[in-house]
Amino acid sequence: MSDFSFDRLRRHPDVEADNLFAVDASDRLILDEAAVVLAEAGTGEVVVLEDRYGALTLGAAAIAGARDIRVHQDALSGELALARNAADSGLSDRYRSLDVGEGLLGNARVVLMQLPRSLAALDELAGAVARFAAPDVVVIAGGRIKHMTTAMNEVLRRHFGEVSVSPARQKSRVLRASVPLTAAPGGAAWPQSARHADLGLTVSAHGAAFAGTTVDIGTRYLLEFLDRMTPDARDAIDLGCGTGVIAAALARHSPGLRVIATDQSAAAVASARATMAANDLRDRVTVVRDDALGSQPDSSADLIVLNPPFHIGSSVHAGIALKLFADAARVLRSNGELWTVWNSHLGYRPALTRLVGPTHQLGRNAKFTVAVSTRR
DSSP states (O other): OOOOOGGGOOOTTSOOOTTOOSOOHHHHHHHHHTHHHHHHOOTTOEEEESOSSSHHHHHHHHTTOOOSEEEEOSBHHHHHHHHHHHHHHTOGGGEEEOOSSHHHHTTOSEEEEEOOSOHHHHHHHHHHHHHHSOTTOEEEEEEEGGGOOHHHHHHHHHHEEEEEEOOOBTTEEEEEEEEEOSSOTTOOOSSEEEEETTTTEEEEEOTTSTTTTSOOHHHHHHHTTGGGSOTTOSEEEEETOTTSHHHHHHHHHOTTOEEEEEESBHHHHHHHHHHHHHTTOTTTEEEEEOSTTTTSOTTOEEEEEEOOOOEETTEEOSHHHHHHHHHHHHHEEEEEEEEEEEEGGGOOHHHHHHHTSOEEEEEEOSSEEEEEEEOO
16 A cells, blocks of 8 residues: 655655755646546556656656656666655555666656756657657656746757647646657757867767766866876776766876776766767776765775766755765775865865865866865
8 A cells, every 4th residue: 555645755865955855846737737648548658757756756656546657867866765765655666767768768658757957858858758659658847937948848849749838837837748750850869979189088978967078167177187186096986977077087097097987867877988988998997877986885996086066956055065075085095085176166175174184275266176185
């Protein structure tokens, strides 16, 4: 018997705080707008994309009776939260988590989606739905109005013959798409790649990967210090690797270095693997999907490099950076080094000193600070 309640959903193991929520009005609106098509869907015909912490998946299972729901969440923290919330609600047997592709979307008739912030991510997901789902598929995609743009409608129209917009409710809105166009004009092939001659690297990226095929300016600044990063290191980790630029640069710079690139984003991990393949580094860099450094043993790395995020979803919040700092401290060997770059106004140095060890600023430009923290 299910014991489901929206009020019981938690974000854990993601950061939890009074201003961070596991469910919002857009989740409820998506489920309400999808009620009719959910009632008509058969077992295995419902797919949920980008469910943050399980509200859509578990709501479809408990309220609409959906079974064998196929789910994809880019963030591993969301995937783990869904698993915990499903177990708490007695609904663990009602869904499966899958990678984007035919196994996830084949013959789907109903797709529920929390709209990703990135148009590239939406383009890749919408293209996959149009390619693999049933011809009569209906996509119910929603979000908070403040994060939605009319460009999202245009992205969906590249892949679907019919797109409509719901009335607003509680500062949320839904886009409904149907009639998939399996040969979308001008559709992008994923992953995309770009050559950066100044770095000697080709960067590959899936739609949801941060910065896409560009190299963000914080990473570029950190790479200026590559020659000074723990020259005698044996094991290094690119924590929150994104498309794998730092991991690739470390491997190229120090041929004897064992490098792990880790990120909780499925798109980032797929992108980093593609980046390593594009630069002939697949045998030099191991790419893993992980919640922080959860799969790495204590005292196992000499060098960790990190360009920490300062947003959790749409909220500016230091919690994720503090979680990464603490896990880096656990994984570093004694006297190992954590190299970080951050927007200078964030002032992470006291936290790094407290959580890792003595922290020294090595560089600062108009926007970013680079520092090294030595494990006590």
